[in-house]
Amino acid sequence: MTGTRGTTRIQKRNRATILEAALEVFAAHGFRGATVDQIAAAAGLSKPNLLYYFTSKEAMHAALLEGLLDTWLDPLRALDADGDPMQELLGYMHRKLEMSRDFPRESRLFANEILQGAPRILSALNDDLKPLVDDKVRIIEGWMDAGKIARVHPYHLIFSIWAHTQHYADFEVQARAVLGGEDPLDGAAQFLDHVYRRLLTP
Amino acid sequence: MTGTRGTTRIQKRNRATILEAALEVFAAHGFRGATVDQIAAAAGLSKPNLLYYFTSKEAMHAALLEGLLDTWLDPLRALDADGDPMQELLGYMHRKLEMSRDFPRESRLFANEILQGAPRILSALNDDLKPLVDDKVRIIEGWMDAGKIARVHPYHLIFSIWAHTQHYADFEVQARAVLGGEDPLDGAAQFLDHVYRRLLTP
């Protein structure tokens, strides 16, 4: 069991530790703003040790982005054509909002990437994101045709949910400043539930 | 007229040229991601010449941010307590949307700054943004008390407008990918008009 095996438990743990630290630093400072030194310090490892596990800073970033879009789209994938339309759409919004609360660093990593023009995931947006959205939009249009929910532009409906949920994660500092310290997400769920219920009720 | 005067027409023009170039580069790459070389190339000037007009890269960034928050908040300032509530709020939303169309680089500059935790404008958020929002929220609450518009959480209503309009500027790449090239802003105005009209109708 010791021979030339590639991946030990320790290696797995170290890779995970490094990615955790890299997420923290990339999310806070962006790709260029982050330094390998910072990531090493956050991981409690030496800089060359990081570059033993990942061939470059770029590789750490790529490893993070690779899984991200998939995770990010999971709530949309769960949208079920056979469920109750209003419950499905509200449920989607609430799951996205929970992700903003639970994974704000992932949200900011994603936002940074898109803001820079999505240089590293533009192809994934075209190949994975667009087909998925197209598919779900057809479901939503079916619900509208059947009169189950009010008719609105389905793509902009999805953009709207993305806009709201990203905002609470990415602009949290601003929202918190305006609210005087209160957690913006506290009132968000109720507000957004009301917005979309009112918008989509036939 | 030639003596020790400080600011000639040429100086003014050069400062403007540099800031225009700096806005372009900072918006596309963030503060750390931008290089003085890039800005110089975009401005058609030499690097030392830029640093003759601005003492540092930081100073260029600060000069851009300085005026930005003010400009950014102009539409909210225009919200008139004596106007028709629905028209005022829809008008505010539409003006913000126009700014996303007309000043996407300013929007991204702002987004970059907030994403990094607003290190350079956090005090302005507390000193200028919060009081202004508090003031306008009182107006909106007055309208709700009078039954002119439906009652919703006024702060989250404003966050919602910010979220939507920022999204169309900052995440344009993503929205365009999903729509297959069509300009996302084309359908946005009508969609958002419908959303807020439906939300706020008593």
Next chain:
DNA sequence: GTCTATAGCCTGATAGAC
């Protein structure tokens, strides 16, 4: 596998001629 030391590049800023 992990470290210290360092190579080599890039970047912000300055010196000094014109």
Next chain:
DNA sequence: GTCTATCAGGCTATAGAC
């Protein structure tokens, strides 16, 4: 006021001992 040339510091990545 504007340039060429260059410095000094910080950065990614590698070399090599252990």
